Amino acid sequence: MSSTLASTTCYIKTEPYDLGVCIENDSNSISATTIDEILLLIDKLESIQFQFRSLTNKKLDDEIPKIVDLNKLLNIKQIKKSSDESISSSATQRFETKSSQLIQLQFSYIDVSETFLWTIKRLEIELDSKFAQQLCLLSNQCLSKLKNRPRNLLVFINPECGKGIGNSVYEEQVSPLFEEMNITVTTIYTERANHARDYIKENSLDEYDGLISIGGDGMFSEICHSLLLRKAEQTGLDLNDSNTRLIPPDLRIGVIPAGSTDAVAFGTTGHNDVMTNTLQIIVGESLLTDITTIHNERGFVRFMATMFTYGFFGNIIEQSDKWRFFGPLRYTLAGIVQFLRNSSYNIDLTLTQASNKSDQIKRQGHYETIICLNMPCRCDKSKFGMSPTVHLADGSFDVILVKHSWRLQFLRFLHHIANNSGAIERLSTVERFRATEVCLHPIINQEKELGNWACDGELLEAKEITIRAHHQALRLFATGINLEQIKKINEEESKILHSSSTMKPWFYIVFILIIIVILILVIINYK
Numbered sequence: 001m002s003s004t005l006a007s008t009t010c011y012i013k014t015e016p017y018d019l020g021v022c023i024e025n026d027s028n029s030i031s032a033t034t035i036d037e038i039l040l041l042i043d044k045l046e047s048i049q050f051q052f053r054s055l056t057n058k059k060l061d062d063e064i065p066k067i068v069d070l071n072k073l074l075n076i077k078q079i080k081k082s083s084d085e086s087i088s089s090s091a092t093q094r095f096e097t098k099s100s101q102l103i104q105l106q107f108s109y110i111d112v113s114e115t116f117l118w119t120i121k122r123l124e125i126e127l128d129s130k131f132a133q134q135l136c137l138l139s140n141q142c143l144s145k146l147k148n149r150p151r152n153l154l155v156f157i158n159p160e161c162g163k164g165i166g167n168s169v170y171e172e173q174v175s176p177l178f179e180e181m182n183i184t185v186t187t188i189y190t191e192r193a194n195h196a197r198d199y200i201k202e203n204s205l206d207e208y209d210g211l212i213s214i215g216g217d218g219m220f221s222e223i224c225h226s227l228l229l230r231k232a233e234q235t236g237l238d239l240n241d242s243n244t245r246l247i248p249p250d251l252r253i254g255v256i257p258a259g260s261t262d263a264v265a266f267g268t269t270g271h272n273d274v275m276t277n278t279l280q281i282i283v284g285e286s287l288l289t290d291i292t293t294i295h296n297e298r299g300f301v302r303f304m305a306t307m308f309t310y311g312f313f314g315n316i317i318e319q320s321d322k323w324r325f326f327g328p329l330r331y332t333l334a335g336i337v338q339f340l341r342n343s344s345y346n347i348d349l350t351l352t353q354a355s356n357k358s359d360q361i362k363r364q365g366h367y368e369t370i371i372c373l374n375m376p377c378r379c380d381k382s383k384f385g386m387s388p389t390v391h392l393a394d395g396s397f398d399v400i401l402v403k404h405s406w407r408l409q410f411l412r413f414l415h416h417i418a419n420n421s422g423a424i425e426r427l428s429t430v431e432r433f434r435a436t437e438v439c440l441h442p443i444i445n446q447e448k449e450l451g452n453w454a455c456d457g458e459l460l461e462a463k464e465i466t467i468r469a470h471h472q473a474l475r476l477f478a479t480g481i482n483l484e485q486i487k488k489i490n491e492e493e494s495k496i497l498h499s500s501s502t503m504k505p506w507f508y509i510v511f512i513l514i515i516i517v518i519l520i521l522v523i524i525n526y527k
Contacts, residue, residue: 148284158215216259296462314452344404
């Protein structure tokens with residue numbers, strides 16, 4: 001329940017409504033009956049709401065919110081109407097006797113759908129000019145006191161990400177919103193690999209409230225790695241010591257998706273939707289996430305934010321780097337090639353379980369792939385992600401072991417990853433663990449028997465690897481997600497796909513041609 005501090009009559013689409021400024025009932029120390037009195041108590045206010053109640057017997061229009069919470073409010077602004085747009089006659093008659101002038105305000109606020117997409121709604125109202133001016137002043141003062149909301153951001157844009165849409169995503173969708181919200185922005189358009197890393201290393205970040213990545217998962221990974229490395233250097237941490245505990249950087253990182261897979265956006269907000277991610281940055285949503293460190297036989301290599309892999313998926317990354325001319329299609333083509341090869345790798349593994357850190361599990365044998373995940377790594381090719389139940393901030397990560405098998409069995413694993421990865425343990429060749437540390441030691445007689453290591457999409461050089469979790473070592477601008485949210489999102493997307501899914505005959509022809517091309521490439525590669 002809430003208490004109304006001040007109210008007035010306003011008009012929405014010529015219909016009268018009561019507009020109330022309310023607070024939660026537990027704020028017993030607040031006593032005010034006018035906007036002026038509320039303004040005097042502004043420092044004590046924490047949970048203001050704006051409530052709309054119809055003054056007629058008509059059902060409330062679905063487009064008109066019952067409540068707008070302060071934390072979802074973007075702004076309240078006066079609208080300047082052209083001369084041919086007159087105030088509604090009913091509103092004019094209502095206020096004639098008071099000799100008051102009516103003006104129009106626009107409420108801009110965030111609406112969150114059932115599938116957790118964030119959008120901007122704008123509501124126009126007509127009301128008494130004095131109350132309107134006080135309302136604008138009150139909203140501005142209340143919004144300015146929301147400490148979580150960023151005022152100054154450093155934005156890194158990768159123009160070449162995904163299909164080369166980084167610039168247009170920022171300039172057409174993100175920048176106008178930042179400008180509307182009066183957020184000061186410094187933009188860096190990256191021109192080479194590690195451009196963001198070098199900027200973060202060499203420049204002061206004291207004036208910023210956060211760093212924003214506009215690009216793919218690689219852009220985020222570079223910013224994440226650089227910010228953690230900067231904090232480690234500032235605090236004198238010895239990263240070569242795998243027992244060193246990371247210190248979280250003060251700045252948050254925001255992710256605006258514009259890449260090929262956008263696993264970080266999917267894993268932290270549920271969507272790779274530009275508007276949703278931008279609005280979560282604007283209102284200052286905050287999420288602590290785990291980070292893992294990767295060490296080889298020589299010492300520290302890098303941080304892992306999303307996924308580490310050995311074997312099949314590492315080989316895909318190595319192969320796809322050679323086929324960049326195919327664009328995003330290169331990942332699918334490289335995946336088919338690796339599937340046809342059906343390679344496996346002899347490895348000795350020691351794993352420390354999260355549920356009992358004194359309990360170590362040892363495995364030795366031939367594996368097609370080994371995967372470690374900090375995030376579900378959900379994307380367009382994996383409905384729930386590789387590990388849907390992995391926790392983002394409990395100090396552990398998920399480990400998936402896939403034993404060598406016939407191609408048909410491995411195909412079943414890939415099918416589960418794409419459609420129902422929560423059930424992969426049902427496969428006889430798959431094991432999944434929740435771990436705090438994993439040590440991997442390949443058993444090889446010659447160098448060519450070693451598979452490819454990859455972390456967050458980047459290839460690594462190592463003869464052996466140790467991976468260790470660090471609890472809540474990174475802050476993001478995001479809400480986080482849970483499995484029930486993903487189920488609801490997938491149900492909605494399945495309805496859309498089902499209503500528009502009619503296979504064209506040409507689809508099969510193109511698919512067969514692609515398979516023929518891949519087979520030719522495999523033959524050439526073996527020669």
